[in-house]
Amino acid sequence: MSDGKQKTKRGEAAPGIKKSRWEAKTKSTPVKPDSLYKNRTKIFPKRVKGTFRRIKWIALFAMLGIYYFIPFLRWDRGPDAPSQAVLIDFENARFYFFFIEIWPQEVYYITGLLILAAIGLFLASALFGRLWCGFACPQTIWTDLFIAVERFFEGDRNARIKLEKSKWTPAKIYKKTAKHIVWLLIAFATGGAWILYFHDAYDVMAHFFTGGSPMTAYVFVAMLTFTTYALAGFMREQICIYMCPWPRIQAAMTDEEALNVTYRFDRGEPRGPHKKGATWEGRGDCIDCRQCIAVCPTGIDIREGLQLECIGCSLCIDACDEIMVKIGRPTGLIAYDTGINIKRRQDGKPSAYHLIRARTIAYALIILAVGAVMLYGLSHRSVLDLNVLRVRAPNYVTLGDNYIQNGYTVKILNKQAKALKFKIEAVDLIDDPAGLTITEARFKKHGDKIILEVPANETINYKLFLAVKDVTPLSNREDFYFKITDVSDSNNTQQTPTVFVTGKDK
Amino acid sequence: MSDHKKVDEHTGTETTRHEWDDIQELDTPMPRWWINIMYMTIVWSIGYVILMPAIPLLNGYTKGMLDFSDRDRVAVAVEQMHAERSARAQELSNASINEIIGDDGLYEFAVQQGKTLFGDNCETCHGAGGQGVVGYPNLNDQVWIWGGSFDDIKYSITYGIRAEHDDTRFGSMAAYGRDEILEPAQINDLVQHVLNISGQQADGVSASRGAALFAENCSSCHGVEGKGTRENGAPNLTDTDWLYGGSAEVIHETIFNGRNGVMPNWNERLSADQIMALSVYVHNELGGGE
Secondary structure, eight states, X not given: OTTSOOOOOTXXXXXXXEOOOOOOHHHHOOOXXXXXXXXXXXXXXXXXXXXXXXXXXXXXXXXHHHHHHGGGOBOOOOTTSOOBXXXXXXXXXXXXETTEEEOGGGTHHHHHHHHHHHHHHHHHHHHHSSHIIIIIOHHHHHHHXXXXXXXXXXXXXXXXXXXXXXXXXXXXXXXXXXXXXXXXXXXHHHXXXXXXXXXXXXXXXXXXXXXXXXXHHHHHHHHHHHHHHHIIIIITHHIIIIIOSHXXXXXXXXXXXXXXXXXXXXXXXXXXXXXXXXXXXXXXXXXXXXXXXXXXXXXXXXXXXXXXXXXXXXXXXXXXXXXXXXXXXXXXXXXXXXXXXXHHHHTTOOOOOOOSSHHHHHHHHHHHHHHHHHHHHHHTOOSEEEEEEEOOSSSOXXXXXXXXEXXXXXXXXXXXXXXXXXXXXXXSSOSSGGGEEEEEXXXXXXXXXXXXXXXXXXXXXXXXXXXXXXXXXXXXXXEEEEEEEESSOTTOEEEEEEEEEOOTTX | OGGGOOBOTTTOOBEEEEEETTEEEEOOOEEHXXXXXXXHHHHHHHHHHHHSOOOEEXXXXXXXXXXXXXXXXXXXXXXXHHHHHHHHHHHHHHOOHHHHHHOHHHHHHHHHHHHHHHXXXXXXXXXXXXXXXXXXXXXXXXXXXXXXXXXXXHHHHHXXXXXXXXXXXXXXXXXXXXXXXXXXXXXXXXXXXXHHHTTOOOOHHHXXXXXXXXXXXXXXXXXXXXXXXXXXXXXXXXXSOOSSOOSHHHHHHHHHHOBOOOBOOGGGTSOHHHHHHHHHIIIIISSOOO
């Protein structure tokens, strides 16, 4: 020992670095001959520290924070509209998102949003592989949280493996029970927060625990509590491997230039245990410590290359970097890299990164285009709509005093938070204003005396009759507009084309 | 057996030994929980069969222990709807026209009910949308033989016109020719007079003879100027609106054979609230009401 050389002991990958004994089982589980089904191998991810772990914690708290607390944010929309910032109001068929208010007929905004989400996912995949899976997917986030709870009560990887194998003792019962209780509480908060998006959050909170909420509220909370508990507590990586379509889709979304979590086998191989002070010549940097496997939440060996089970969480990068620092080698044996770069380096060429390439440019342009269309749509969204439906039976009526009359149903949509009153006129039909009369059916008022009232955020139908004294200058089907003007704001107008039928050709 | 196994070199997974154009089917085992979920669905289905209506039999079906029936639920929902409607209907039959017009919900209810009732009962004669056919008045215009106020319309619907009810509206256009009240020549003169007062081409000499006959025989109902009287249901003869037609032939036919169109009294077929709804519909939504 005096020469400073330390022996690599049994079970060590390098002096002081314990080799993880747990094998990666997902792939290499011995399958019983002719067995059609594979038994689950439980995974005990080891705790890890590092840059990516920190990013994942930040992402986790940010996203869970958004999910749990957004329903409590308020947004003033006046007395006739709900004051919840984000609200999906099924009863009144409205969707509120801060300053945006969407009516059912504007559901195409959701289409735009979904296109943006899909292309955004494609772009992220083309740049950095499964960024979504590793950092933002609810399955990953809640599983991460549940594993943290598990670690809090049961200890880290080795302790958990030991506890799993041990007999049932009061200590084990306490640890397991406590873990499940906390899991259930988190799951309940998840399901509970869900319903807050559909009714006023404070209102729901006030009635939920006294049994005053509708049955559907309890059913949804129960359902989401169960799914959160089952998926994040028990199913975990099984969801990603067997149930989620995204691992399959991403195969088409990624290419050889996409940065993925990669084991740089050009640098790592040939691998093997390393004695302190021994030469690094003629061997790779991988000391086969298996830390990358120990921390992996899906229990795979990243050194086997890009694979379906890898969710791109980057924790193996942190684990490997920690070891590299300890053994005094450069970090980044596992890093965001491309398969083609490994080949380049093997051929003696330098690494090259092509983040800007045809695929990513195309995705970015699509995102820009769809985003621009949506922004235009939202900023030019009309808050007042006028639809006109002409009565067809009878097509026209000859009144006793020779007037020709047509009937119309006008539908006014007032998307503003205040009640409005409108005057209505027929534009581009007869020059002489005395030559026509508009009559409203219900109150039987005429012309200027007609006031069409539309409450805030409502759609109201009015039946109108338009009678023309002298139809000689008109064609059989004369085009004209109905125009409504806000009584209190003459700039707030809306007009809609329709026709007047004179019945001349009969 | 094992010597028949083939392992795919690239993945190290056994194959099913099925191969199409060099594409091999890997024998990847399913996870155990997958098959367990299938067993759970089987257990669920057994529970479902016990609790819910499930198996069709020769006469009927197994009812299930929960006694659940979609048919019963529909019946309850229909019952509920009727209860809600009858409350509205009660309100409607006791309200005045002004109260109905002033109440958004009541007005909407009346118009919707009225529209359906009109389609079922009135359109057969009065035409789609009440546009009228020969002998059956147009209900969209402002010409009302028996009056176009809400009360007039409601009365006409309730008791009918020349119908079999003691309170029905009654007025008779006699058959001046068939019943030999007037000579054929006199009838011709009358036709010319009616053409004249309605602003059509007429023989002046004949028409002036007709004017005297009109004052004697017709003015008691149609008025001295021929503008009609609503008490008698006598139409205005000076406008362009004709129930049966305004040509010389049709006017002659009308005077010779008389006209006595009938509208049934609806009080025996429709309930009070239905008549109310129908009256609101005709008075307001068709546009001619006064």
